[in-house]
Amino acid sequence: xxxxxxxxxxxxxxxxxxxxxxxxxxxxxxxxxxxxxxxxxxxxxxxxxxxxxxxxxxxxxxxxxxxxxxxxxxxxxxxxxxxxxxxxxxxxxxxxxx
Numbered sequence: 001x002x003x004x005x006x007x008x009x010x011x012x013x014x015x016x017x018x019x020x021x022x023x024x025x026x027x028x029x030x031x032x033x034x035x036x037x038x039x040x041x042x043x044x045x046x047x048x049x050x051x052x053x054x055x056x057x058x059x060x061x062x063x064x065x066x067x068x069x070x071x072x073x074x075x076x077x078x079x080x081x082x083x084x085x086x087x088x089x090x091x092x093x094x095x096x097x098x
């Protein structure tokens with residue numbers, strides 16, 4: 001059983017907020033999870049990111065791997081190594097229409 005720390009979408013249509021959850025990698029995005037370890041609301045100004053640092057450190061020490069987005073947010077808080085965060089590919093430039 002591979003365990004991931006990832007975001008679970010909550011909120012109404014076009015008003016997304018997310019929960020940081022620890023889940024089995026085979027479970028669906030909004031499906032079964034093991035534990036809630038925080039929440040993230042990108043719609044607030046400034047962005048709201050609340051994490052239970054003790055729980056996250058415990059899960060990381062047990063071998064849980066964060067998803068790419070979760071790793072970036074954890075690295076911003078200093079809970080995950082910035083060098084281990086996957087780098088996003090640059091978008092292809094848009095083609096000009098005539």
